[in-house]
Amino acid sequence: MTTMGQAQSVLTTDKITQLAPELPRRSQSNLARSMRRLRKHRMAIAGAVILLLIALWVIVGSFIFTEQQANTIDATRLNEAPSSEHPFGMDEVGRDVLIRTVYGGQISLFIGVSAAALEILVGTMIGLAAGYFSGKNIIDSVLMRLVEIMLSIPQLMLVLVIVKMTVGKITSFTILGREFSSVMVIIIIVIALTSWMQVARIVRSTVLSVREQEYITAARSVGVNDFSIVFRHILPNCLSPIIVAATLGVGAAILLEAYLGFLGLGVPAPTATWGSMLSAAHDEGILTWHLWLFPGLFIVMTVLGINFLGDGLRDALDPKQLNA
Amino acid sequence: MGRYLVRRLLQIVPLLFILSFGLFWMMNSIGDPLSIFAEKRPAPTGQQAEEMRRRLGLDKPIYWQYITWLIGNDWQLVDVRGDGTLMQHGTRLGVLRGDWGLSFVTKKPAFQLLSDRLPNTLILMLPQYLIVVILALSIGMYSALHQYTRFDSFVTSTSLILYSIHIFLISLLAIYFFGIQFSNWGLPPLPFNGTGDGTIFTNPLSWISHLILPTMCLVVIQVGGYIRYVRSSMLDVMGQDYIRTARAKGVSENQVVLGHVLKNAALPLVTLLGTDLPLLLTGAVVTERIFGWPGMGQLFIQSLDRSDYNVLMAILMVASLAVILFQLFTDIAYTWLDPRIRYS
Numbered sequence: 001m002t003t004m005g006q007a008q009s010v011l012t013t014d015k016i017t018q019l020a021p022e023l024p025r026r027s028q029s030n031l032a033r034s035m036r037r038l039r040k041h042r043m044a045i046a047g048a049v050i051l052l053l054i055a056l057w058v059i060v061g062s063f064i065f066t067e068q069q070a071n072t073i074d075a076t077r078l079n080e081a082p083s084s085e086h087p088f089g090m091d092e093v094g095r096d097v098l099i100r101t102v103y104g105g106q107i108s109l110f111i112g113v114s115a116a117a118l119e120i121l122v123g124t125m126i127g128l129a130a131g132y133f134s135g136k137n138i139i140d141s142v143l144m145r146l147v148e149i150m151l152s153i154p155q156l157m158l159v160l161v162i163v164k165m166t167v168g169k170i171t172s173f174t175i176l177g178r179e180f181s182s183v184m185v186i187i188i189i190v191i192a193l194t195s196w197m198q199v200a201r202i203v204r205s206t207v208l209s210v211r212e213q214e215y216i217t218a219a220r221s222v223g224v225n226d227f228s229i230v231f232r233h234i235l236p237n238c239l240s241p242i243i244v245a246a247t248l249g250v251g252a253a254i255l256l257e258a259y260l261g262f263l264g265l266g267v268p269a270p271t272a273t274w275g276s277m278l279s280a281a282h283d284e285g286i287l288t289w290h291l292w293l294f295p296g297l298f299i300v301m302t303v304l305g306i307n308f309l310g311d312g313l314r315d316a317l318d319p320k321q322l323n324a
Numbered sequence: 325m326g327r328y329l330v331r332r333l334l335q336i337v338p339l340l341f342i343l344s345f346g347l348f349w350m351m352n353s354i355g356d357p358l359s360i361f362a363e364k365r366p367a368p369t370g371q372q373a374e375e376m377r378r379r380l381g382l383d384k385p386i387y388w389q390y391i392t393w394l395i396g397n398d399w400q401l402v403d404v405r406g407d408g409t410l411m412q413h414g415t416r417l418g419v420l421r422g423d424w425g426l427s428f429v430t431k432k433p434a435f436q437l438l439s440d441r442l443p444n445t446l447i448l449m450l451p452q453y454l455i456v457v458i459l460a461l462s463i464g465m466y467s468a469l470h471q472y473t474r475f476d477s478f479v480t481s482t483s484l485i486l487y488s489i490h491i492f493l494i495s496l497l498a499i500y501f502f503g504i505q506f507s508n509w510g511l512p513p514l515p516f517n518g519t520g521d522g523t524i525f526t527n528p529l530s531w532i533s534h535l536i537l538p539t540m541c542l543v544v545i546q547v548g549g550y551i552r553y554v555r556s557s558m559l560d561v562m563g564q565d566y567i568r569t570a571r572a573k574g575v576s577e578n579q580v581v582l583g584h585v586l587k588n589a590a591l592p593l594v595t596l597l598g599t600d601l602p603l604l605l606t607g608a609v610v611t612e613r614i615f616g617w618p619g620m621g622q623l624f625i626q627s628l629d630r631s632d633y634n635v636l637m638a639i640l641m642v643a644s645l646a647v648i649l650f651q652l653f654t655d656i657a658y659t660w661l662d663p664r665i666r667y668s
Contacts, residue, residue: 043481043484145339145342149339149343149346152339152647152651153343153347153640153643153647154605154640154643154644154647156609157609157624157640160624160625160628161350161354161628161636161640164354164355164628165350165353251488258492259609262492262610262613263609263610263613264629278496281496282496282614286499286500286504287504289500293493293496293497296490296492296493299490299492300488300489300490300493303488303489303490304484304485307488308484311484
């Protein structure tokens, strides 16, 4: 402490201004520092670029082709191999595979992103509640038992059972002139409700370490209520692990949707998803390679991009690397 | 330690009750198990169907069905016709007495169906898992010991790519090349569907040849994550003070790596094994479907299709119990391997 004090007293104002360019810029926010580190992370940039290209593919593609075209059947050209007219070939009932990867990708990505968002929401809320009330009342132990129970059932089996429970009880709905099956919504909710546990655990342990800090005591002593303490003072400390978990969650959800589609409990036809395209290709026979190669590659590229980006985010948001 | 173990085991009991009730409640809503009988010729009349429903206890409220599932109904009278004229003793013994009920489809005991399939899943999953662990330990260790070399960066990036590959693409590619195109190129194709004839004891060669492709694919998709894990925990340990102390004492490099680094780096791996091993039972659902392997995952999918809930319950409970017990084993193994941790 004393050496610090002396050092400070020695530094006069003009000396500080002279030194200023070499001192770390204090005013720079955590976010800006993390972004700078992320930009330097080559793998993370590669991941972001891959994801951007895939997003462009499914968005721009849907302006070029209509959804009608994705479901148009040309019975004379079943399983036709890729040609210049249809670069990805035709599928088992004579639909253009390229257009279906566009519209299938939209559904797959939408399911992945919204399931991950919901998963993070549920996991964060439960983790915050459990951590904040830990040791005060039984909320924490009840929630942690729930986490244990949920973690002991294999996720894929649980998802299959719940989807099977709810499928067929609801109808489809229409948004922006496109008809969506409600199974899609169910799949999103089910994936989220069976994968929040890890997030809850991370958030809870962060809360447990943060809530003993002095600034929380200070906030409480000036009369800040529980709600503000949790959401304004504790939650921001949990953001880095949450962001990483959200990124990786998208990839996991896309894969889970593909598994569901493959096992016959995915979004029903004629709506395409990458998963259901794979499933149809497997039923049709592996020899017609163009049916499974393209949707399979799209899933791999998406998950790859997400993992690269998630890896970079983990490094960039790590508070231990403050001056990188 | 003994008291800790007893307490943990006692905690499992209520967990299993809550779990089984939750699952049982779900089973009841996945569909009517009797719908399979509607396809029979001659189709059962409405009255016959009602009678069957009463015999099976499907007309009772859910908590009563659960009690029957748990402790059986041989101690109570079942009113088969619903008018009090034909009273019979129930035939179920209940799960607690080892009776998991009959499959609605095959009329065989659910637990027997499960135990017929379980070995197949283990035959598929255990060898590949062993290969993954051995490969990950050796490659991860070598990579960590040669950090920032060309080999290391190759391993790091390749493992991240492998980690992102999913079972579909890798197995469809493998089947396409090794299973189908090999014969076009005049090479012996590898089988990719089912297990071949006989059992593993009467026809081991056929089983082994059928195992090659699925095992290879499972190894490819899993090994990346494990290599990354081993590498990073090795690097973590290598930066510790006690490693420097050991070197300073003049301990030989081999002894440092094998005795100090590897031993400590293996600890987190134990946790990973503890969480992943039980999931192998079910992780194979998709793989078994692709390769037509008659394991537990296939049984699960078939039973789910037909709402055959006695079989489903057996599979789900065995899988969940495996997860819970492995969690306990992991914790115990940890105290044994790491003297710093002591549970009280």
